[in-house]
């Protein structure tokens with residue numbers, strides 16, 4: 617583990633961005649990824665460790681026009697307990713419920729979960745299904761600038777995002793879904809509790825007359841990043857859900873994913889799980 621030379625805990629966004637602009641900073645939120653990763657030697661601390669927990673602009677969950685903004689510091693527990701999220705995005709509540717344990721959910725933030733960019737990141741799946749964007753703030757020339765990046769473009773590889781070193785992930789913005797929108801999340805791990813996803817699936821769309829439209833499908837732990845599944849979405853879009861079409865769509869899903877073998881499961885097993893769980897989830901949608 618490398619030495620931290622400076623510890624900073626800014627109490628405003630501007631201060632935090634000034635610090636990032638100065639360079640060589642490790643950002644600390646809940647520490648539930650960072651601590652084990654630095655202790656295992658997978659990540660080396662930069663000379664400055666910046667604790668962002670006192671930055672008020674990163675907190676809170678609020679409605680803003682036709683979307684809801686979740687501050688980067690919102691913990692899994694806060695998200696699960698928030699009335700707006702429970703009303704509009706039950707699929708996100710479901711995913712947070714499947715993250716780790718109470719202790720981790722009380723400390724782990726949505727910003728940290730996304731910035732860590734694990735292929736098995738659980739909040740990314742419902743957020744992809746809901747069409748979310750992340751906000752990235754920086755202060756390159758003396759004033760704060762914020763860009764909005766669709767989550768589909770945010771992840772670029774395992775542990776890698778398009779966030780620049782001088783940028784802070786300040787929040788996630790989710791458009792309010794259309795009337796009739798339904799969404800489901802399913803996570804499969806090898807243990808019942810405290811497990812990282814072996815595979816995860818999110819499916820969402822507007823349900824009318826037994827068919828989904830404006831479909832989004834996302835898979836976790838089957839590619840270098842959480843991914844949308846374009847072929848599965850196309851097969852599902854506008855298709856009347858019955859036993860034959862569900863069987864066909866589940867096969868498209870199995871053929872679309874290109875997982876790897878690792879300690880949690882073989883590629884073959886993951887493909888079979890994607891097939892079986894897609895079928896089961898679509899059966900539930902068809903029965904609704």
Ligand SMILES: Cc1cc2nc3c(=O)[nH]c(=O)nc-3n(C[C@H](O)[C@H](O)[C@H](O)COP(=O)(O)OP(=O)(O)OC[C@H]3O[C@@H](n4cnc5c(N)ncnc54)[C@H](O)[C@@H]3O)c2cc1C
Nearest residue numbers: 643645646647648649650716724725727728729731738785
């Ligand atoms: C036992 C255990 C079980 C776990 N189970 C799950 C699970 O089931 N599902 C799951 O998805 N995750 C799981 N995790 C991972 C972890 O808990 C989550 O990813 C958590 O949300 C990380 O948030 P954090 O606030 O603790 O991030 P931190 O550890 O503080 O930071 C994580 C990374 O993101 C960066 N970062 C943090 N905030 C920002 C920001 N606002 N802007 C830019 N960069 C930032 C940090 O520099 C660091 O690189 C588990 C972890 C443990 C230890």
